[in-house]
Amino acid sequence: MxxxxxxxxxxxxFVIAALFAAAILIGRLEHPPEVSQTVSAGSAATxxxxxxxxxxxxxxxSQALGQWSQKLLVINFWxxxxxxxxxxxxxxxxxxDRYGAKGLQIVGIAADSSANAAKFAEKLKINYPVLADExxxxxxxxxxxxxxxxxxYTIVLSPKGEVILTKLGMVEETEFxxxxxxxxxQ
Amino acid sequence: xxxxxxxxxxxxxxxAFIMLSGIxxxxxxxxxxxxxxxELLAPNAAFKPEIRQRxxxxxxxxxxxxxxxxxxxxxxxxxxxxxxxxxxKISPKQNSDKRATLPSKATVVNLALSKPDGKPTDDPTFGRxxxxxxxxxxxxxxTTLGKTNQNVSLSVxxxxxxxxxxxxxPQKQMFTLKYQPNALxxxxxxxxxxxEGDNTISFGTSGLTSALPTNGAPASSPAxxxxxxxx
Numbered sequence: 001m002x003x004x005x006x007x008x009x010x011x012x013x014f015v016i017a018a019l020f021a022a023a024i025l026i027g028r029l030e031h032p033p034e035v036s037q038t039v040s041a042g043s044a045a046t047x048x049x050x051x052x053x054x055x056x057x058x059x060x061x062s063q064a065l066g067q068w069s070q071k072l073l074v075i076n077f078w079x080x081x082x083x084x085x086x087x088x089x090x091x092x093x094x095x096x097d098r099y100g101a102k103g104l105q106i107v108g109i110a111a112d113s114s115a116n117a118a119k120f121a122e123k124l125k126i127n128y129p130v131l132a133d134e135x136x137x138x139x140x141x142x143x144x145x146x147x148x149x150x151x152x153y154t155i156v157l158s159p160k161g162e163v164i165l166t167k168l169g170m171v172e173e174t175e176f177x178x179x180x181x182x183x184x185x186q
Numbered sequence: 187x188x189x190x191x192x193x194x195x196x197x198x199x200x201x202a203f204i205m206l207s208g209i210x211x212x213x214x215x216x217x218x219x220x221x222x223x224x225e226l227l228a229p230n231a232a233f234k235p236e237i238r239q240r241x242x243x244x245x246x247x248x249x250x251x252x253x254x255x256x257x258x259x260x261x262x263x264x265x266x267x268x269x270x271x272x273x274x275k276i277s278p279k280q281n282s283d284k285r286a287t288l289p290s291k292a293t294v295v296n297l298a299l300s301k302p303d304g305k306p307t308d309d310p311t312f313g314r315x316x317x318x319x320x321x322x323x324x325x326x327x328x329t330t331l332g333k334t335n336q337n338v339s340l341s342v343x344x345x346x347x348x349x350x351x352x353x354x355x356p357q358k359q360m361f362t363l364k365y366q367p368n369a370l371x372x373x374x375x376x377x378x379x380x381x382e383g384d385n386t387i388s389f390g391t392s393g394l395t396s397a398l399p400t401n402g403a404p405a406s407s408p409a410x411x412x413x414x415x416x417x
Contacts, residue, residue, distance in 0.1 A: 079353075079355070081261070081345055081353065081355075081356065082347075082353040083309050083310075083311055083312065083315075083347070083353070084347070084351045084352065084353060085353070086310075086311045087310055087311065111355060138355050148226060148228055148229070148354075149354075149355055150226065150348070150352040150353060150354060151352065151353050151355070152352070168352055169350065169351045169352050170351055
C-alpha cells in the first residue's frame, strides 16, 4: 500500500475514534443515566448502624432492625406521597411470598405517619413488617447513603451483615430476584 | 518522507487510535454510579420558589421548575405564621379578667392560593393527578393581612418528584414578605430565607386525603382568591 494511503487510513481511523468518543461523551451529558441499582460494597451504609436502629411498627411497638440480621434483609424506604414507591411495593410482596421461607426478609420503613402507612399497607396487602416514622425515616435513609433523601430507596444486607446493594428508584423485579437467589444460595 | 519518519508517524497514529478507542470503550462500559442521586438535583435546585407582592390583595408565588422534575398541584400550599401579640397593659379594673393579661400564641394560617390548571397525569394508585412540570405562577390571597405595613412570614409547602421515578419529601421554604398595602408598584421578588429547605413536613392524614384522590375524582380545590386586578 502506498505511504500516502497508509497515512490517510491512519488519520481516518484517528478521526473516527475521536468522533466516537465525542459522541458518547455528548450523549452522556445530554441524557444523564437513569437511576439504577449498583452493588455498592463500601458505600456509606454501615450495617452496624442499620442493625442497631429501631423504628416503631404500625402498633407503635419499637422494632430493632437487628432482629433480622440472620436473614437476607431488604429494607425498603417508602411513603404514601411517593407514587413510584406504591407502584413498586407489589414487587416486594411477590418476592417475600416467593423467597420468605428461604431466608428473605423484606421490611418497609415508611417516611409517613403510622395511620397513612397502615392505610396503604392494608390497601396493598403488604405481607412483611412495616415500620413508620415520619420524622426519622428520611434522615436515617440519608445516613445509609441516600444523599438527597429521595424515595423509593432500598438497601439489601446479606446474612453476613454486608451491604450488597443500595438502590435509589424502583427495583426491576427480574434483576432483583436474580440478586436474591444468588445470595440465598450462598 | 523517508521510511523512518513514515513509521514513526504511523506508530503515533496507531497509538492515538488505540488510546482513543480505549477511552471510548471505557466511557461506554463505565458502570452506572448515579445510584444514590449523584445525577439528581437537590430539591432547592429542582424547585425554586419566589414571592412578591402584586397589589394590596395578592402576592405572586412563582416557582421555577427544572426540566425533568414536577410538583403536584394539590400538594402546594402557603401558610402564614402570625406572631403572638404581646400582653396588653391593663387597668386595675380589668385585672380581675386574667385572660386580658395573657399574650396570644403564634398561629399558622393557611392562605388561599389560586393555582393555574396543572397537566393531568394518570397515576396507577391515585388516578388523575395534576402536576406542574414547567415554571408556574400562583396568586396568594393577602386580604386577611389588614391595611398596615408589615413583614409577613410565609411558608411555601410543596412536594414533587423527578421524572426518572423518585420523589422528594414534602418541602417547606420560608419567606419574609414586606407587605405594603398602599404601594403603587409591585414588590421585589423574595427568595427563601432557608435556602436548604425543610423536609420534615407532615401532610397528616387529612392532608393526604384531600391531596390525593383515590378513585380518579378531582382533588379538593383551594378556597377561591378574591378577584384581583388583571396582570
